[in-house]
Amino acid sequence: MNITFKMDEPVGSSLLDHTRQNVISRPIDRIEGPLKVAGRARYSAEFKFPGMVHGVLVGSTIPAGTITGINETRARALPGVLAVVTDYETFLRNPGQGLETEAPAQGVREIAYFGQPVALVVAETFEAARNAAGALDIAYAPAEARLDFRALQSEARPKESSQKSQGDLDRAMMDAAASIDAVWTTPSQNSAAMEPHASTALWEGDTLIVYGAYQMLSSDRQQLADALGLAPDKVRIIAHYVGGGFGAKLGISQESVAAALAARALNRPVQVVMTRQQVFEATVRRSETIQRVRLAAGADGRLTGIGHETITANLPDEDFSEPASASTQFLYGGEARRFGNSIVTLNQVLSASMRAPGEAVGMLALEGAMDELAEALDIDPVELRKRNLPPRHPMDDLPFSSRSLAECLDHGASAFGWADRNPRPANRREGEWWIGQGMAAAARSNMLITSSARVTLGTDSRALIETDMTDIGTGTYTILAQIAAEMLGLPVEAIDVHLGDTAFPAAAGSGGSFGAASAGTSVYLACKRLRETLAERIGATPEELVLSEGMARRGNAAKPFSELVTEPLVATATVEPGKTEENFVQAAFGAHFAEVGVHVHTGEIRVRRMHGTFAAGRILNEKTARSQCIGGMVFGIGTALTEELVHDTRLGTIVNHDLAEYHLPVHADVPRIDVVFLEERDHAANPLLAKGIGELGISGAGAAIANAVYNACGMRVRDFPLTLDKLI
Numbered sequence: 119m120n121i122t123f124k125m126d127e128p129v130g131s132s133l134l135d136h137t138r139q140n141v142i143s144r145p146i147d148r149i150e151g152p153l154k155v156a157g158r159a160r161y162s163a164e165f166k167f168p169g170m171v172h173g174v175l176v177g178s179t180i181p182a183g184t185i186t187g188i189n190e191t192r193a194r195a196l197p198g199v200l201a202v203v204t205d206y207e208t209f210l211r212n213p214g215q216g217l218e219t220e221a222p223a224q225g226v227r228e229i230a231y232f233g234q235p236v237a238l239v240v241a242e243t244f245e246a247a248r249n250a251a252g253a254l255d256i257a258y259a260p261a262e263a264r265l266d267f268r269a270l271q272s273e274a275r276p277k278e279s280s281q282k283s284q285g286d287l288d289r290a291m292m293d294a295a296a297s298i299d300a301v302w303t304t305p306s307q308n309s310a311a312m313e314p315h316a317s318t319a320l321w322e323g324d325t326l327i328v329y330g331a332y333q334m335l336s337s338d339r340q341q342l343a344d345a346l347g348l349a350p351d352k353v354r355i356i357a358h359y360v361g362g363g364f365g366a367k368l369g370i371s372q373e374s375v376a377a378a379l380a381a382r383a384l385n386r387p388v389q390v391v392m393t394r395q396q397v398f399e400a401t402v403r404r405s406e407t408i409q410r411v412r413l414a415a416g417a418d419g420r421l422t423g424i425g426h427e428t429i430t431a432n433l434p435d436e437d438f439s440e441p442a443s444a445s446t447q448f449l450y451g452g453e454a455r456r457f458g459n460s461i462v463t464l465n466q467v468l469s470a471s472m473r474a475p476g477e478a479v480g481m482l483a484l485e486g487a488m489d490e491l492a493e494a495l496d497i498d499p500v501e502l503r504k505r506n507l508p509p510r511h512p513m514d515d516l517p518f519s520s521r522s523l524a525e526c527l528d529h530g531a532s533a534f535g536w537a538d539r540n541p542r543p544a545n546r547r548e549g550e551w552w553i554g555q556g557m558a559a560a561a562r563s564n565m566l567i568t569s570s571a572r573v574t575l576g577t578d579s580r581a582l583i584e585t586d587m588t589d590i591g592t593g594t595y596t597i598l599a600q601i602a603a604e605m606l607g608l609p610v611e612a613i614d615v616h617l618g619d620t621a622f623p624a625a626a627g628s629g630g631s632f633g634a635a636s637a638g639t640s641v642y643l644a645c646k647r648l649r650e651t652l653a654e655r656i657g658a659t660p661e662e663l664v665l666s667e668g669m670a671r672r673g674n675a676a677k678p679f680s681e682l683v684t685e686p687l688v689a690t691a692t693v694e695p696g697k698t699e700e701n702f703v704q705a706a707f708g709a710h711f712a713e714v715g716v717h718v719h720t721g722e723i724r725v726r727r728m729h730g731t732f733a734a735g736r737i738l739n740e741k742t743a744r745s746q747c748i749g750g751m752v753f754g755i756g757t758a759l760t761e762e763l764v765h766d767t768r769l770g771t772i773v774n775h776d777l778a779e780y781h782l783p784v785h786a787d788v789p790r791i792d793v794v795f796l797e798e799r800d801h802a803a804n805p806l807l808a809k810g811i812g813e814l815g816i817s818g819a820g821a822a823i824a825n826a827v828y829n830a831c832g833m834r835v836r837d838f839p840l841t842l843d844k845l846i
């Protein structure tokens with residue numbers, strides 16, 4: 119049984135609101151959690167095969183130029199060395215981007231950034247390979263490199279597709295009762311997933327099998343096949359568990375291609391694990407940004423104009439530009455509008471999607487500007503936002519599919535105790551600390567991506583879910599089991615979930631906050647199809663059918679699955695985005711509140727507490743959803759206060775290329791964080807009526823902190839991260 123469903127119309131209702139099994143939304147523990155804490159969940163670098171050998175990548179030591187020669191003599195003479203792969207033309211210059219189905223990037227012709235992988239040394243052990251990697255002699259002809267973003271900003275080229283304009287913003291600024299026109303800057307950042315990029319490659323005949331730490335397996339398979347000149351059905355990628363991605367594993371990275379080449383040359387399994395430094399130097403980063411935000415408002419606080427223009431950087435010929443104005447375009451009204459990005463060409467590693475590309479840094483600027491406007495107009499920041507919620511998309515004139523932003527602002531304000539805040543900056547002191555409170559809205563676009571799953575109802579009253587969807591630590595295993603359990607009237611323990619293998623039906627993958635809703639819908643649809651068959655078998659209409667405790671019921675009549683299912687029942691379902699994508703603005707919303715202390719003498723900033731109220735349609739599991747939002751808010755602390763990738767503008771190196779020196783918030787930096795979800799259903803999003811939350815928690819969180827810092831000490835810093843040197 120195969121079905122395809124296209125999301126062309128809002129759906130009237132979801133079966134999940136009628137099945138009454140009390141499984142969906144429940145905060146149950148991760149079903150794969152025990153495997154993980156016992157070390158029995160195997161990650162890509164943990165697979166071992168007979169005869170397996172190890173490869174270590176060698177990166178360029180210049181940021182721009184060409185290779186004039188590679189001398190392997192010294193490296194090959196070292197003990198244990200088996201091969202040196204130097205046909206780097208086949209290597210990727212860059213990891214691919216998610217969702218791309220064409221070859222992700224050109225092979226290597228020139229060196230485009232420091233650390234770009236140009237060779238792989240393979241040896242019997244990792245240590246021997248690492249030793250020999252250091253003995254590979256590479257001669258370069260350096261070229262002039264473009265390394266200084268700020269110095270080169272005047273050379274930024276506009277990205278045409280991002281330019282949008284309506285009305286006369288300059289006029290609106292001149293006529294405004296109050297206006298803000300300022301520049302915010304955010305630094306280069308690294309996704310910093312816990313698990314480094316790793317691939318274990320082996321060939322079975324002419325088929326390549328890669329155990330790879332990736333987020334979106336079906337497009338990753340396409341990219342790997344393209345890079346190696348193979349048909350996609352000759353490539354299989356397996357990623358049962360992935361230790362975080364945050365964008366850096368959307369596309370394949372160089373170690374997979376190199377491992378595949380070496381495995382073919384040696385006819386042995388080859389494992390290549392990037393070092394942390396290689397992850398930083400050679401995968402992806404978030405671009406630094408320079409953002410000009412303009413707000414024009416009347417004395418009543420209503421916006422008459424809004425502008426958000428951004429300069430980012432990327433490698434030569436790369437088109438991705440951090441879409442910092444993504445949510446600015448629909449969050450607030452104002453007739454005159456201008457948005458646009460431009461790109462500086464830079465010899466730094468690819469800049470690409472990372473943790474809420476767009477909103478994560480764009481809302482630092484927008485929500486900072488809104489805070490400044492609130493102060494200029496002497497209007498409460500919560501009230502200012504509520505006054506500016508547009509009834510429809512301000513440029514496209516589309517309705518919102520659902521938007522409980524005002525409710526989130528009200529609920530969050532009340533839960534946080536916002537009414538007690540002193541709006542005058544530098545007015546609350548406790549001992550050596552200035553105390554301040556700030557808030558910001560949260561918004562993150564919602565998407566549906568084509569996704570397939572197969573569900574098999576066995577003769578043993580168990581169900582099996584198979585899809586190449588990944589679980590990157592987010593809870594996919596658990597929510598898919600909950601959806602099937604709810605739909606089939608089985609306990610969660612009776613659902614087996616098999617993910618992360620391109621041998622299964624192709625899923626959306628994990629990215630862009632679309633994974634749960636897209637993959638979840640495919641499971642829902644397959645289960646719905648199975649329900650129809652069960653209904654037929656007991657002579658019920660689908661509406662009359664009740665499934666619970668492994669029984670199919672119609673009124674008082676009941677039959678166990680064991681009688682109804684004598685051969686396994688299999689349904690494969692695919693969901694595709696349709697017209698609701700074009701006909702509605704879809705986003706999840708929320709409100710962030712933060713309290714900080716700023717040390718009177720040192721300028722040290724401590725976050726004291728955070729609160730987030732969110733509305734994202736149906737919440738599929740209140741525990742995993744809450745964990746995701748907390749994780750996002752923790753990264754909000756990083757964005758506001760600690761994270762900054764430092765590029766050496768003379769050598770092109772990354773100065774802080776590891777987790778010791780690239781400062782993510784750690785336990786000592788993270789206070790109590792409260793998360794509340796408001797009840798909501800989104801009928802235009804998908805048949806689950808759910809929206810994505812993966813990246814909602816980070817969107818706006820850092821702005822609430824920065825606004826709290828201003829409220830604490832009266833210093834407005836627009837250059838992120840807010841390190842203490844900027845406060846004294």
Ligand code: MOS
Pocket residue numbers: 216333363364365366368471472473474475628629630631
């Ligand atoms: Mo996300 S930055 O689409 O993994």
